[in-house]
Amino acid sequence: MIGMRGKFFHMPDIELLPPDNRPSRDIAGKALALSGVSNLPAWAVIILIAGLIAAAVIVTNAEYTSILLILSSGIALTLYVTFFAYTLALIFGLVAGLMRVSRNPILYTIATLYVEVIRGIPLLVLILYFFFVIAPFLANSVPDQFAFVFRDEALEGIIALSVGYGAYLAEVYRAGIESIPRGQMEAARSLGMSYPSAMRYVILPQAIRTVLPPLGNDFISLLKDSALVSAISVKELTLWTRQRSANTFKPLEHWTIAAILYLVMTLGLSVVVRYLERRYAIPK
Amino acid sequence: MSNGSPIIRIENVHKRFGKLHALRGVSLNVERGQVLVIIGPSGSGKSTLLRCINGLEIPEEGRVTVDDIPVTHSAANINAVRAEVGIVFQQFNLFPHLTVLQNVTLSQQVVRKRTPVESQRIARELLSKVGIPEKAGAYPAQLSGGQQQRVAIARALAMNPKIMLFDEPTSALDPEMIKEVLDAMLVLAQEGMTMVVVSHEMGFARAAANRVIFMDEGTVVEDGAPEQMFTHARGERMKQFMSKILY
Numbered sequence: 001m002i003g004m005r006g007k008f009f010h011m012p013d014i015e016l017l018p019p020d021n022r023p024s025r026d027i028a029g030k031a032l033a034l035s036g037v038s039n040l041p042a043w044a045v046i047i048l049i050a051g052l053i054a055a056a057v058i059v060t061n062a063e064y065t066s067i068l069l070i071l072s073s074g075i076a077l078t079l080y081v082t083f084f085a086y087t088l089a090l091i092f093g094l095v096a097g098l099m100r101v102s103r104n105p106i107l108y109t110i111a112t113l114y115v116e117v118i119r120g121i122p123l124l125v126l127i128l129y130f131f132f133v134i135a136p137f138l139a140n141s142v143p144d145q146f147a148f149v150f151r152d153e154a155l156e157g158i159i160a161l162s163v164g165y166g167a168y169l170a171e172v173y174r175a176g177i178e179s180i181p182r183g184q185m186e187a188a189r190s191l192g193m194s195y196p197s198a199m200r201y202v203i204l205p206q207a208i209r210t211v212l213p214p215l216g217n218d219f220i221s222l223l224k225d226s227a228l229v230s231a232i233s234v235k236e237l238t239l240w241t242r243q244r245s246a247n248t249f250k251p252l253e254h255w256t257i258a259a260i261l262y263l264v265m266t267l268g269l270s271v272v273v274r275y276l277e278r279r280y281a282i283p284k
Numbered sequence: 285m286s287n288g289s290p291i292i293r294i295e296n297v298h299k300r301f302g303k304l305h306a307l308r309g310v311s312l313n314v315e316r317g318q319v320l321v322i323i324g325p326s327g328s329g330k331s332t333l334l335r336c337i338n339g340l341e342i343p344e345e346g347r348v349t350v351d352d353i354p355v356t357h358s359a360a361n362i363n364a365v366r367a368e369v370g371i372v373f374q375q376f377n378l379f380p381h382l383t384v385l386q387n388v389t390l391s392q393q394v395v396r397k398r399t400p401v402e403s404q405r406i407a408r409e410l411l412s413k414v415g416i417p418e419k420a421g422a423y424p425a426q427l428s429g430g431q432q433q434r435v436a437i438a439r440a441l442a443m444n445p446k447i448m449l450f451d452e453p454t455s456a457l458d459p460e461m462i463k464e465v466l467d468a469m470l471v472l473a474q475e476g477m478t479m480v481v482v483s484h485e486m487g488f489a490r491a492a493a494n495r496v497i498f499m500d501e502g503t504v505v506e507d508g509a510p511e512q513m514f515t516h517a518r519g520e521r522m523k524q525f526m527s528k529i530l531y
Contacts, residue, residue, distance in 0.1 A: 181375075181377075183373060183375055183377035184377060184379065186340055186373070186377065187371075187373065187377035187378075187379070187436075188379075188391075189340070189366065190338055190340065190366055190369075190370075190371045190440075191366070191370075191390075191391035191395065191439070191440070191443060192363055192366045192367045192391060192395040192396075192443060193391060193394055193395055194359075194363070197394050197395075201390055201394060202379055202390075205381050206379075206380065206381050209381065282380050282381050282423060282425065283423040283425065283426060284423075284425045284426070
């Protein structure tokens with residue numbers, strides 16, 4: 001692998017080359033040259049250039065512009081589902097993660113069952129199962145004022161997604177907590193802190209910093225997986241695109257715009273995650 | 285709470301880790317104001333004994349009593365004991381995500397419920413005492429080992445302990461940083477703090493300790509005043525040990 005990297009991916013150090021010799025014939029070369037002067041990584045420059053080209057095409061083409069405007073209305077629901085599902089998943093995951101590192105065998109067993117069972121079922125099946133089996137049952141068994149939760153497709157989708165992602169996040173939190181040296185808990189307990197206080201003030205602040213990259217990763221994954229709730233007729237970006245493209249017989253234009261819209265959102269999140277990592281980095 | 289009774293009482297303590305029998309019937313009393321240095325080869329149970337005093341380890345047999353509070357699995361007892369016993373670790377164990385000042389104020393605010401203003405005042409006093417007031421805003425990773433260990437001492441002192449435990453406090457330090465940590469410990473000893481120190485710093489033992497015990501294979505083998513112990517070791521095992529560590 002190292003040989004491969006060296007052979008195919010070795011790039012000359014741009015800063016060291018005189019300007020005339022800088023590679024500039026192809027896009028990758030241009031990107032590289034730009035990345036040399038702009039401090040951006042080459043891949044970001046490529047995406048930036050491609051994005052600018054795409055934006056230019058969309059803005060100058062009336063048909064693409066109107067498709068973009070129409071499909072954009074699906075974004076609100078996609079973001080609504082994503083943010084609420086992720087917030088809930090963070091809570092479920094934290095609780096389950098803490099139970100997974102607990103010495104209490106009952107808590108540990110419950111959390112482990114949750115993680116193993118949920119993680120082993122495809123998210124789409126989980127969403128459909130919740131929608132067709134669990135939600136109708138709950139809608140009839142909870143008090144009437146809460147029943148609306150189990151009759152609203154978007155809320156059902158949010159719950160199913162968050163339960164599914166909670167299982168993944170539980171493992172992320174657990175890994176983060178276990179990565180903190182034992183001495184930290186011992187020091188905190190020796191200073192008289194209770195176990196919950198030590199977790200809250202000493203262990204979790206460090207563990208969460210450690211797992212910010214995988215947490216961010218799962219946030220981006222969840223945004224993409226929010227497309228799955230189209231299966232239970234939540235008219236988010238994917239289902240909306242599907243309907244529009246079927247009605248207009250223009251799949252290429254519609255799905256291209258949809259893909260670009262997802263990409264813009266995920267790249268935006270990626271930037272936010274990087275910022276958070278830097279913002280909360282422990283000074284060295 | 286009479287001044288005559290030992291502040292730490294250890295009676296016939298046994299501790300096992302799986303097959304390893306780390307402590308084999310240790311009995312030891314420590315008087316108020318005593319500075320006790322524990323020496324012995326690695327694996328002799330020194331650190332385990334120390335950790336039994338603040339409940340980081342709970343012995344299977346025997347009794348440990350600190351200031352008349354039995355150290356048992358009871359959470360209330362352990363928290364009460366830990367409030368009176370400070371410990372300094374070989375690896376410092378500072379909280380890396382907090383500044384030096386926050387390291388020293390955190391447990392004051394969380395456990396002692398002191399206000400931020402009061403806890404910061406106390407923290408700054410203690411940082412001056414250990415000689416690094418100017419590092420209050422730094423993070424642990426930005427300090428040298430010696431400085432980190434002195435912060436760890438200040439952090440433990442902030443809880444106003446009656447007893448300070450030191451678990452090989454200078455073993456992870458570069459040679460030129462050992463003295464600054466021992467100096468801080470010597471000041472504490474001179475102020476009358478009850479101290480139990482696991483360390484092979486003979487110079488410190490001579491200057492600060494009024495009692496040295498030698499442990500081997502989970503038992504206390506010799507017990508006496510530092511000079512007498514170092515110059516007239518009676519037992520063969522202690523003589524062997526001394527001949528190995530003294531160059």
